Amino acid sequence: MKTHTPRPQLRRRHRRGQAMVEYSFINWAxxxxxxxxxxxxxxxxxxxxxxxxxxxxxxxxxxxxxYFVLNLPFP
Incomplete structure (x- = not known):
């Protein structure tokens, strides 16, 4: 009988939530x-x-x- 391995998508979901919390906190600050x-x-x-x-x-x-420098008569 094989053991169930977690899919990579589930691990990414947690990281995305943590990044959103950090992003929100930095914006608030x-x-x-x-x-x-x-x-x-x-x-x-x-x-x-x-x-x-x-x-x-x-x-x-x-x-x-x-604009003062641009309007000087020198080329």
């Missing part, structure tokens, strides 16, 4: 960190800004400097 970081104020005393304002300001500086 990232969303929580993003929410906490958005509430932190940056800037010096008179100038208050949160993370989104800081990123938008940095992007505006990058955008302005990029």
């Amino acid at each position: 990232l969303v929580l960190a993003l929410i906490v970081m958005m509430s932190v104020d940056f800037g010096s005393g008179d100038q208050e800004m949160n993370v989104i304002d800081a990123f938008l300001r940095a992007y505006q500086i990058y955008y302005d400097s990029f």
